[in-house]
Structure formats: structure tokens, C-alpha cells
Amino acid sequence: MAAVTTLLDRWVAAARGAGASAAEPDLEAAGGYLLGRWSEPQRQYHDVTHLTAVLDVVDEYADLAAAPDRVRLAAWMHDAIYDPRALGDANERDSAEFAEGLLTTLGTPPQVAAEVARLVGLTAGHATGETDPDGELLCDADLAILAAEPDRYAAYTEAIRREYAHVPDEAFRAARAQVLVSLLELPAIYRHAPLHAAWEARARANLEKELRALAG
Template identity: 55%
Template sequence: MTAEDPTHPDLLQRWNATLLAARAGREGPDPAPYGHNLLARWAEPQRAYHTVDHLRAVLDRVDELVDQGGEGGELELVRLAAWFHDAVYRPDRSENEERSAALAEKALTEAGLTGHEVREVARLVRLTVTHDPAPGDLNGETLCDADLAILATDPDTYRGYAEAVRTEYAFVPDEAFREGRAAVLRQLLSLPRLFRTPYGAAAWEERARENLERELRELTGAS
């Protein structure tokens, strides 16, 4: 979406369709105000990577996983979790996922989802703290793979992602940032698999590890 069109009507349409599909014909309030609120959150000035573009990318990767033989799960709830997973984002705070999950619980209850549906969306949002879904957690595997897909982009795109993350943490001194970022990279590399869906593992795993290892070498000065 161009800078001249800050309302992102295509995303709002996707939000409306997702919420209505999740509600499955049940009565409820107009989805649009909730979508506008979320889009405003994703456009907050403290964001450089966790922006509307990231939201759009995660939604697109969910669709890609489905198109490539997604193994089931409650896909509309996964899409709702994508909308909420970074809806609250302050780089200087550690409870963003918890606050985003709480926002989802409040908003989706008001919007007419059932208790199960609300709990599942909130669970998925909280799962993005670790990106480590349990085996057989189809919803969690899809959301986490879609969220981590940025790691498997080409080197220039990945470098832009890493630079945007650094911009969000501009208040952190260089040495402290390098140490913290290196810890995050090591945690990801320690996972037996970054991507849990068959398609994600086949299409994204190798390149993602190459990107992570390259960034870690650059941060630590390792050869």
C-alpha cells in the first residue's frame, strides 16, 4: 500500500472477512472498527520492523502455507492471531506478547467469538514468545512458521530486517544490543527445527539458518 493511502483498505477487507468467517454466521458488532484500531496500532511511530508491512507478510505467509498443503487447523483463528500477535509493541518492554494476548481476549470477546475461539487466539499470540509449538499443534505451527518466514528471505532483505530491528532498539547501546541480539539468534539456532510445517521446513529452513548464522558471525566477530 502506498504512503498516499494510509488506511490500507485491502487489509481492512481481509480483517473483516476473517472475523466474519471466524464468527461463522453468528451475530456480532461491525468488524471494521476493530480493524481500524489494529491497523492504527501497527502504524505506531516506534515501529521499524513490526509494522503494517510485517502484518501483511505474516498474513501472506499463512496463505502460502495453506496453498502449499496446509495440514488443517483453525485457519481463521490463526489469521486472527496474526493480526494480534504484535498489536501491542513497545521495544523497551518485555510483556508485549502478554499484553497483545490480553487485547485479543478483550476485543474478540466483544466481537462475538466463543470462549474457545478467544482462548485459542490468545494462546497463539503467547506462543510467539518462543516460536516453539508442541508436536501436532497445527495452529501454532502455521502461525510460528509464518512469523519466522522473514528469516528465510534473500540476504539483502534479511539485512534490511536486521537493520529495522536495530532501529527499534536504538535506545540500547551497541554492546548491549549485540549481546542481546546474539542471544536471540542462538536461541533460534538451538531449536531442532525453525519451521514445523512440511512446506516451511522444506522451503525455508536452510536459508533461514544461513541468514541467522551470518548475522551471528557479524555480531560476534567470529570468522
């Protein structure tokens, strides 16, 4: 229970830092609801462990963001709605809409709720503008797993396959390869300089190795 309490504390602190005016019990209830969503049975990778990992990166590199609490809220919201059977970027669109509605209900200023929703939407393609430090940090944190050591990266790919167990092997390989190619075609997987320097080469090596395995 301690881990859940810690996550709830982090949620409440981020919401307060971003201007939420709701009473403490309401904020805690919203955090508990979000944790329930992140714990849904269809999630094999996009779960509380992933949420925690993204939050940890955001916290570690918070000085790179213009408004770190907004990035933290976007981390909480970016896969709040997750259905492996959804088409295209429906999960990201639905999560962005959900984020704006929930944050507005919690008394967050409308411009903040809209900005968090915008950040959530960026995780559909992980493409950001040239002057978007908050979007860059969220996307860098979301993609941190790509630079994992081999054993952890393998566990990640296995979890992704389990999430898409309903997809036949051939169709999965084709769709997964398309995702990998789109990531490799980004000008940079990681946009913030310290993360790019630390992670870019290893992430590209992992993606290229997985792509070869899918083809072979």
C-alpha cells in the same frame, strides 16, 4: 487507501470466519484500530508490512491449518501491543490478553478468543507442541523473514536495530545474539514440512552469518 481497505476486508473476513457476531461497522472499527496500532512510530520492522507478510504466508498455506481464520486473527493480534522497551515476553503476554478481550467484545465465541490468545502467546518463543498445526503455521509465518534473500534480510536486521536504537551497541549485540542462538537451538525453525524444506537451510545460514557479524 486501497491497501488499507484490502487489509480491513481481510480482517473482517477472518473475524467472521472465526465466529465474530459484531455488526460490520464494529468489526471495521476494530480493524482500523488494529491498523493504527501496527502503524505506531516506534515500529520499524513490526509494522503493517510485517503484518501483511505474515497474513500472506498464512493465506498461502492455509490448508496446513486446522482453523485458518483463527491463525489469521492471531496474526493480526500477535504484535498488536509492541513496545521495544518492554522486558521479556511482556509484549506477547499483553497482546494475547488484548486479543482475548477484543475478540470477546466482538462476539467471538469464548473458546475461539481463548485459542487465538494461546496462539499469540506462542510467538514469544516460537516453540510449539507436536500436534499444533495452527500454532506451527503462525510461528512459521512470523519467522518467514529469517529465510529472506540477503538484501531483504539485511534490511530486516537494520530495522530491528532502529527499533532498539535506545539500547547501546554492546548491550544490543549481546541481546540479539541471545535471540539468534535461541532460534538456532530450536529443533526446527519451520515446523510444517513444505516450509521447512523451502526455508530451513537458508534461515539457519542467515542466522549464523548474523551471529558471526555480531561477534566480530
